[in-house]
Amino acid sequence: MTVLKSALDVGAADFAAKRDAMLAKLAEVDAEHAKTIGGGGTQYVTRHHKRGKLLPRERIELLLDPDSPFLELSPLAAWGSDYPVGASLVTGIGVVEGVECLITANDPTVRGGASNPWTLKKAFRASDIAYQNRLPTINLVESGGADLPSQKEIFIPGGRMFRDLTRASAAGIPTVALVFGNSTAGGAYVPGMSDHVVMVKERAKVFLGGPPLVKMATGEESDDESLGGAEMHSRTSGLADYFALDEPDALRLGRQIVRRLHWRKAGPAPAADYDEPLHDAEDLLGIVPPDLKTPFDPREVIARLVDGSEFDEFKPLYGSSLVTGWAQLHGYPVGILANARGVLFSEESQKAAQFIQLANACGNGTGTPLIFLHNTTGYMVGAEYEQAGIIKHGAMMINAVSNSKVPHLSIMMGASYGAGNYGMCGRAYDPRFLFAWPSAKSAVMGPQQLAGVLSIVMRQGAAAKGLSYDEEGDQAMRAAVEGQIEAESLPMFLSGRLYDDGVIDPRDTRTVLGMCLSAIHTAPVQGTAYDGAGFGVFRM
């Protein structure tokens, strides 16, 4: 076992400057989180409370085991869009009766909890997480249905919501719906497709068509209670399994349902006891430089994430721009791939491909989960490297990442540019979870590079047409493009588009990874070598 030593000088001015920059970015993220928490604003929150109703996060708090952790997912969904931050839905992983569950809760203070395109994306992401990790799902339902003006974006894809519920059920993953209010029209299929349904007395409203629609369709006079009240569904239609007297009672029943699921974790159990890292997580604020052109040693990060700061490096002398090695995090064995000097060369690519194969062969079939710590500017370019086969070697790494069967976790610490994002298991490569630090940036390439490339291309185009190039216009164009790309490569923007699962405080990284690993191990964990059908590990 190798215990990592830290060379970080926490007294240095450089450290303080990095820390200050990180804290400033964190404050911005906190301000956005506050908007999410604020829901539809004071007026709607007050009205909701006056009706004797709880806010989505209040419902979740009451549902969770006391003092247990809760990892909220996609809190910045819809950031930068026309819809309120948070997308009128709260999702996350929390512990109910000792069982890690995927919890979702509509925020009825935001436009009645209506679903917009971002609500859908967020909900789909949550159901993917539940499905992949076999987490029982608890939906706290109170939604006015589809946001009608944007129906074209949601009606057709939205059907997936109900499909996912019943597919989860088919896969043996329990689904629980606690209906606190409106759940009408298509929304009625949320309780409709759930395994366990609780409805709140005089609050739940579950019908395909409300009184006006019924009147229009058949001329029948009706009311909410007879069409879809909790009492009716509990006594007459049988759509509700449990009749809750009030909101807390519904949450009590939800907990009772989960207790009787007898849910067992199918993945291997972690070590029962382990050491905390030797170095202070607080220092993680002062490692990433504000300007990502300056590389940093990811071992300083690893030393603050893994148990006992113990890290056994694989091929430390080969392809040293990528650090690979074995460690344990909150008792779970992990393999770590971390960019050291940004660029990925052929050696780094081959080393990564070999390492990923080895991780799949570990643990007598279970494999070892992989953590990707991003700070890459991409694969090396240039004639020398192209001729040496950088594409082939990069492809090996991307092939390995794509077909690896062990769970992957990605943390965007700094840069994640170009195909480096793919090779390091970016969003498109389905890591089980992906979180970003406020210092992260991700795009096809750096803003200056992108603007410069555009400028060269345009200049060449002008030359080809024999036109003179507008240098002043070029300046303005480059500035505008740089500004746009910079803005679009920032974590809040990407988080808003659901390209990550949230922006986290670097100091929380070990906690977040611990929760993720624990959630992941609810499902069986298997490497590619599980059934012996593939090849042996290729030495590259």
Place this chain on the structure above:
Amino acid sequence: MINRLLAANRGEIARRVFHACRSLGVSTVAVYSDPDAASPHTAEADVSARLPGATPGETYLRGELLIEAARATGADAIHPGYGFLSENAEFAQAVLDAGLTWVGPSPKAIESMGSKIEAKRLMADAGVPVLGELSSDAVTADDLPVLIKASAGGGGRGMRIVRDLADLPKQLEAARAEAQSAFGDETVFCEPYVANGRHIEVQILADQHGEVWALGERECSIQRRHQKVVEEAPSPLVSDTMRTELCEAAIAAAKAIGYVGAGTVEFLADESGRFSGRRAGEPDHRFWFLEMNTRLQVEHPVTECVTGVDLVAWQLRIAEGAALPPDPPSFTGHAIEVRLYAEDPAHDWQPQAGTLHRFHVPGVNAEFAIPPGGSGLRLDSGVVDGSVLSTHYDPMLAKLIAWAPTRAEAARRLATALAGARVHGVVTNRDLLARVLRHPAFLAGETDTGFFDRHDLATLAAPLADPEAEKLSALAAALADAAANQDHAARRSGAPVLGRLPSGWRNVPSQPQRKRYRVGDRQVEVRYRLTRDGLAAEGFDGVRLLASAPDQAVLEVGGVTRTFAVAAYPDMVCADSALGPVTLRPEPRFVDPAEQVAEGSLLAPMPGTVTAVHVAEGDQVEAGAPLLVLEAMKMQHPINAAEAGVLASLHVSVGSAVDAGSVLAVVESQEEP
């Protein structure tokens, strides 16, 4: 020689007797009722014999069963302890007739002192001062207040004070009924009631050879419901001259009836001057013979401490025929005893039943014995952790005795030990006792029987912990609970990680953890978050959490480090600290509708038996109207309507046995039209 002794008693006194037996090498036999099967006195005897049943009438009062138990276990002597059959001459005779050694005075001596009327006459004849007795028919307004006493009684049972002549017939009737049920003899008598009297008693030890020791006096004036709570030796009231007179009177009393063994002559001393018969040259304080207790007293340890005499061991030796040395011992220091009761002084001394989860007194130097070294703390306890307090017996848990060179020091030692004791599970008089021992009037020696009336019982019974201490204790309880939840999660198979993460961690924090407790009649909600920067609790600005564990929370409050020992039980959390003990009842996060009781429900305050029902379903009842009577802990508890309305349902009938919290009846209040 006694080889094997049966203690015809239970609880701490049985344990006290066994302790003396062990020191003399005498083998021990316990008897136990069904509720006492697992009690400490049963467990620590060499042999034990079951007395089937629960009530004293079925068990400890059954002389024939006790003698049979002695035969069956090979015991050759019986010690009656106090209470039960200790002053029953018939039983003493039966023991002797069975050929066993009776550790106590002769049946004749018991009999002559058993009748209070007879005893007073005997004492008057022997020249011992006595209070004039009043015939119950001849009481006039001038005699008021008067005290009605059961002739065969003791321990305050059946005593009633009458301040209004109109009440006399009713009170006499009630006293006779109570005397009949408690002692099998309905004879009662009246005597002038000395409102602020001082209860002073002299310990006697007499051998079979005519030697009588008077081992000084004990003062037992602080009483509630005519039962002693604080006892001490010597009395702060008694001067050397008065002591000599008291001892002489006591020796005269003992000699008058040829007394053998340990006994106590009780006197009432008066400071009020109502009895104006004082003659010139007489001491300031007059005293009158009250009664003689022909047995060991509950409060014997204070005499043992100051005299160095093991009274129980001497009881045994005297029963074996040993002679007392010619010179009685001298007195050293001051000893104070408190009786720790499972009772609620703030609610009419209501006795408490239930499980005593924890019982620990810090700094105890000796149990059932005189502390070595001339001073110290002594504990005579009938209970241990987990003891179940039954409704059938006296609710005394233990006696705690401090012995020190001075009275003030003894009081301080005792108060500190009480305040620091861990007593979990039932309400006790512990806080009251600590407050009494620290009260300026007590420290000044002003300890008459009216102490609780004069010094405002509500103030004395107030918890040692003030509201601020209760708030901090609730916070400590919540934080210890958080640590316990972490611990529990860390031990959960498959996901220990969750218990290793920061408690209540949130990446998007929106609100605090909430825990609600009931402290007495108040509800306290603790709202807190454990953040990267430490504890953030609403209303606790500047309070830092230094450490927490499932059984502890260490807080820094205003620069002072405060350690709270926290013990969580299924129905309560007990937080002990230097700020005072606090019992918190966690309020459930959720209420199962099935467990909710209808509004207007009257719940049984304690387990017991319904002895009377005054109403029927559908009856209109007034607020405060008596609905039924619950008998528990030897007392009759009226259950009254909390508000006016209609008796919607009645869940019990006469004879129903109910648990604490059972719904007895439901009164539906009537809305004003």
